[in-house]
Amino acid sequence: PTPKQIEGPSGQNLQLHFRSTLSLPLFTGGKVEGEQGSAVHVVLMDAVTGQVVTSGPESSIKLDIVVLEGDFNNENDDDWTEEEFESHVVKEREGKRPLLTGDLQVTLKEGVGTLGELTFTDNSSWIRSRKFRLGLKVASGYCEGIRIREAKTEAFTVKDHRGE
Template sequence: MQTRYMERSNSMAAPPAREKRGLDSSSGGDEGQPERKRPALASVIVEALKVDSLQRLCSSLEPVLRRVVSEEVERALAKLGPARLSGRSSPKRIEGPGGRNLQLHFRSRLSLPLFTGGKVEGEHGVGIHIVLIDGRTGHVVTSGPESSVKLDVIVLEGDFNNEDDDNWTQEEFESHVVKERDGKRPLLTGDLQVTLKEGVGTLGELTFTDNSSWIRSRKFRLGLKVASGCCEDVRIREAKTDAFTVKDHRGELYKKHYPPALNDEVWRLEKIGKDGSFHKRLTKAGIYSVEDFLRLVVRDSQKLRAILGSGMSNKMWDILIEHAKTCVLSGKHYIYYPEDAKNVSIVFNNIYEFSGLIANGEYYSSDSLSDSMLIAW
C-alpha cells in the first residue's frame, strides 16, 4: 500500500498544490475529474490555530490577569467570615487594649523551590497576600488606623516557632530575625515594605541574594511586622510563612521543569540527570528533546526502555513517563493519506499519537470513534 504524509501547522507554509489532494476543492482538479468536496480538515487546523492563538493571548494578558486576580483576592479576603478565614482552631490570644487580638497572617503559600536571584512568588505565580484579622472573631480588620498600617518584610530563622505556638512575644520574634552575612549584600532585596488597605495587602517583588545553607536550620521563613513608628500603642502579632530552603541560583540551571516543554532538553525530565548515563544513552540514540522522547514512547516504548538499559528500574520508568506526559503539546498535526482509501485520512498529533479520522468530509476525534465505525471505513 502506497502512502503519503502531510504535516499541517499554523506555523508552516502551505504545501505544494500537488499535496492538497482531497483538501481544497477550490484548487481545481484534472480535466474531467469530479470536483471533490472540501473535507472538514479545516476544523482540525482551526483547533490547532485556537491552541496557539490562545497561548499567545494568555502570555500577553498574564501581567494584567495577575494584577486583576490579586485585586479580586484581596477583596474576597476582606469579605470572608471567621469560618473561612481561621483555617485552624483558635490560637492563644494576645490581648491588646480593649481586649482586641490583632494578628497578621499570610494567605498564600510560596512557590517552591526558591533560588537566589529569582523572584519570590506565591503558588502558581500569583501574588503573596496578607491580611490583618481580629483573632476573637476571625474577621478581617477593615477599618481603623490598624487596617492601613505599614509593615516591614523580614527574614526569619527556619526553626522559629517550630512548636506552632502562635503566642510568641515581640522580643521572641525579633530575636529570630536573620541579617546578611558579613561582607554580603542585604539578604532580601526589593519591596521590603507593604501598606495594608482595609486590612488586606499583597507583597511586591522580593529576591533573596544568598542561600540558606549557612544558618543553623538551613531554612528561612518570611516574616511581617509593624513598621517602626506605626500603631505603637497597639500590639499586632507578627506573621510568618512555613520554613523553606533557598538554593544557589546555579542549581536552577539543572532543575527539572514542571511541566516540561516539548523543546526542553531531555534531561529536564525526572530521573534523567544532565550528562548522566541515561542522558548519554538517549543522545547517542538521537533523542535530544522531550518531544523526541515522547515520540519514541508512542512509536516503540520497548525500544526506548532498551536504550535506557537495566539501570532504569520499573519505578524510575513510571516516574519518568508520568512526568514526560505532563508536557503540553503544540497545535501541530500530521495528516496521513492512504492511497487505497479515497475518502478517509488519519490525523496524528505532533508526537505521533492517533488523534482522529477525516471521513467523507467530516472530522471524528479518536474519542468519538467506535469499533464498528473503524471496521466500516
C-alpha cells in the same frame, strides 16, 4: 502559664497572617511569589472573630518584611512575643549584600496587602536550620502601644541558582 494576650483598645487580639502559600523551591535571584506565580497576600486578622480587620487605624498600617530563622517557633505555638520574633530575624552574612532585596515594606488597605518584588541574594545553607521563613511586623511609628502579633510563613529552603 502562658502570658495573657495583650489586647487592643476594643479587646481585639490582632494578628498578621500570610494568606498565600509560597511557590517552592526558591532560588537566589528569583522572585518570591505564591503558587502558580500568583501574588502573595497578607491580612490583618482579629484572632477572636477570625475576621479581617477592614476599618480603624490598624487597617491601613505599614509593615516591614524580614527574614526569620527556619526554626523560629517550631512548636506551632501562636503566642510568641515581639522579643522572640526579633531575636530570630536573620541578617545577611558579613560582607554580603542585604539578604532580601526589593520592596521590603507593604502597606495595608482595609486590612489587606500584597507583597511587591522580593528577591533573596543568598542561599539558606549557612544558618543552623538551613531554612528561612519570611516574617511580617508593624513598621516603626505605627500603632504604638498596640501589640499586633507578627506573621510568619512556613520554613523553606533557598538554593543557589546554579542548580546545586
